[in-house]
Amino acid sequence: MPAATEHPGPVVQAEHVSVRYGSRRHPHDALRDVSFQVRQGETLAVIGESGAGKSTLTRVVAGLEQPTGGQVRINGRIPVVRSGVISPVQIVFQNPLLALNPHCSVGASVAEPLRALPRRARAERVAALVDAVGLNPRRAGERPGAFSGGQLQRLVLARALAAEPQVLICDEATSALDVSVQAQIVNLILDLQATQNYACLFVTHDLAAARVVADQVMVLRQGRCLELAPAGQFFRQPSSDYARSLLTLSGNRPAHAHEEIL
């Protein structure tokens, strides 16, 4: 089912978001005046080196943390995590083994957001979700230990989709996987977006993956948005020296104007 939205504007609206840690005498700005928008069915790749503020941004968009300045709205509402309420923002983290309970069947984990459904409908939905991420629904009774890293990340995605998210945050979701499996998961995230229509924040160090998934690219550095641009423009002609050097160092050199990209 496509992600529901009654809100006519962008799904994610971040306006002048700042997050300050530390004390008054020794403040540390993890995010400074960051603004962006992500529409339904679109992906924003968030790129930045370690400490740039990517995880802080993820937490603020998910409502796990409130900003000290500015605001984030998800379909017009300030996100707040409440126990027992399924969040419209779902996060897929780097390590799928940590995300799934090793003592439960993977089917039970996928079913977590579906507690309100009657038993039979829940089992049918779990089977459909496991199938949608490319695994055999007959394996839903097995424990996480019986699956590979890539298969586990597929199951984490299935659980996120069970919540029918309006926003999916992939926080380095492919970084811990083998290179060949990374490509499969990136393609799966894209394929599922085509049917589920979620807005996606794709947080990554991997510029090659960003190039595949992104509609927009944002470069964070020391908590600031150094660059925010449509993906085609960013990969063709980044505006900052920093982004240019990131592209060159990663082997994703900026394309010449006459070259086809994407």
Ligand SMILES: Nc1ncnc2c1ncn2[C@@H]1O[C@H](COP(=O)(O)OP(=O)(O)OP(=O)(O)O)[C@@H](O)[C@H]1O
């Ligand atoms: N709870 C906290 N208290 C104090 N400082 C924090 C806190 N969380 C993050 N920071 C600091 O804020 C800055 C941004 O951290 P953040 O984890 O968002 O960066 P990141 O881009 O996700 O880095 P990485 O790629 O290494 O995960 C860092 O300097 C970090 O040390």
